[in-house]
Amino acid sequence: DAKTTQPTSMDCAEGRAANLPCNHSTISGNEYVYWYRQIHSQGPQYIIHGLKNNETNEMASLIITEDRKSSTLILPHATLRDTAVYYCIVKLYRSGNTPLVFGKGTRLSVIA
Amino acid sequence: NAGVTQTPKFQVLKTGQSMTLQCAQDMNHEYMSWYRQDPGMGLRLIHYSVGAGITDQGEVPNGYNVSRSTTEDFPLRLLSAAPSQTSVYFCASRDEGTLNTGELFFGEGSRLTVL
Secondary structure (H helix, E strand, O other), X not given: OOOOEOOOEEEXXXXXXXXXXXXXXXXXXXXXXXXXXXXXXXXXXXXXXXXXXXXXXXXXXXXXXXXXXXXXEEEOOOOHHHOEEEEEEEEEOOOOOOOOOOOOOEEEEEEX | OOOEEEEOOEEEEOOOOOEEEEEEEOOOOOEEEEEEEOXXXXXXXXXXXXXXXXXXXXXXXXXXXXXXXXXXXXXXXXXXXXXXXXXXEEEEEEOOOOOOOOOOEEOOOEEEEEO
């Protein structure tokens, strides 16, 4: 699976949009971009995933560049409860023999 | 909905002791896995299984054994605990069906301390 690069930490004001970047320059054509987050001491939680089109769900939006070498996770109106470590992961879709590999992620702090 | 259940939530062991961390899921997921997370670190994959009777090693398998006799259960065994195995352990499962999102469902974690 392709490797990802994320900033170590970011701050965001409560109520503003949080934009979390991820670089995955070695992504292959059949690899998806997945985002998870981990709130302190809890198990990671799935947020969203995508291949090449932008995706939106009730939690966030995922913007993938046309060349697919980078992506941005957007939390449109960050709240204090969004403070967490956010992981960007690239992997083959539903390939049972290719497990998710987590890096160190981005620690997002939402500030009141 | 129970989801992924891990037991125990907390455990203290002495060096050399053995124990089993239990993981059970009630979602009929084929795929199950174990991760460990050390302070300030991301999650590292220990072992995983794509179905009953099938297991494979992840990034950091040494010191751990697993088995998958049923779809529901995926226990992680420490045969001779070492202080380096002090960590938080997470079990996760995933549906491998054709309509799923590929989402991993995680348990709440088991915090292990080896003295």
